[in-house]
Amino acid sequence: MxxxxLVQSLALAKKYGVALAPHVLVKEESEAxxxxxxxxxxxxxxxVSSEVSHKTEVKGVVLNVGDEAAALKEFRRMKKLPGFKGVVVQPMVRGLELIVGGKRDEQFGPTVLFGLGGIFVEVFKDLSLRICPLTRADAEEMLDEVKAAKLLKGxxxxxxxxxxxLVDLxxxxxxxxxxxxxxxxxLNPVxxxxxxVWAVDARVIK
Structure with a gap:
């Protein structure tokens, strides 16, 4: 496997119509x-690294960067990290953090899951699961099944x-x-x- x-994962998600937050890949400080x-x-x-799969473990994700000087300082730090291939720059998008994911099960084949995202995945484990192929009705049901359904409705x-x-995604x-x-x-978080409804991060294992 x-x-x-990150860039390869985002590109694959985009190929299938997943809506992505605006982003730019930069490899040099002058571009940053x-x-x-x-x-x-x-x-x-x-x-973006060929060696680091969990970016947070090496402070490979920095939120709420407020000015160019701070951004360039972080870029220079990241450039020294293992397997550096670049840095993705995104706007700080506000909203409810969700997860949309998938796993290939030995018995059932491809499956899709949905629930609260970000750090809440580990804390609440509030997830809904379906076996592919999915219908629109399946996706609608997934939204209503999770305990966080109230949050989706306001x-x-x-x-x-x-x-x-969200159903489309x-x-x-x-x-x-x-x-x-x-x-x-x-896709965590969405x-x-x-x-x-935008995926702001993606990780694919082939």
């Missing part, structure tokens, strides 16, 4: 400043997330699992708000 790097000005602040910097004054886009992930023969897909 081989783990694709330009990319940061284009994306705008605050922003996120993410390491809770304590928060606006509901864009449900159609789950269906696209299902197609990727079916067609590509990958072992694992991890950031959902009332306007957009």
């Amino acid at each position: 081989a783990t694709l790097d 400043g330009k990319a940061c000005r284009k994306i705008g602040f605050p922003l996120v910097l993410k390491l 809770f304590r004054g928060a606006k509901p997330v864009n449900r159609k886009q 789950i269906l696209h992930a299902g197609r990727l699992m079916e067609k590509e023969g990958v072992q694992e897909l991890d 950031i959902a708000n009332e306007k957009n």
